[in-house]
Amino acid sequence: MTPEQLRAFCLGFNAAVEEFPFTPQTSVFKVMGKVFALSALDAEPLKANLKCEPELAVRLREEHAAIVPGYHMNKRHWNTVTVSGLPDALVRELVEDSYDLVVAGLPRAERLRLDRS
Secondary structure (H helix, E strand, O other): OHHHHHHHHHOOOOOEEOOOOOOOOOOEEEEEEEEEEOOOOOOOOEEEEEEEOOOHHHHHHHOOOOOOEEEOOOOOOOOEEEEEHHHHHHHHHHHHHHHHHHOOOHHHHHHHHHHHH
């Protein structure tokens, strides 16, 4: 997956936006103000921080050398994924899971607003 493909995939989710609150090089993808992915899209290798269920996060780290505890994040809930080290389908699944986890944690009214847009 290329950086452009990762960006397009992240922005393809309902109400997803890209912001740069940390540095101009770090893309932060949010839904309703909550982060679901971070990536320095011009970095080599391409990596992304993605939210994950804690038990699944541990299992993924054991199964894939390209998945490690989230860099500068709560390591219980976030993984850093080396995109080039994984099949595109798995990367897409991990990004989608991250988005879904964040949406599930939103207040009911915000989730309903997302469903209508």
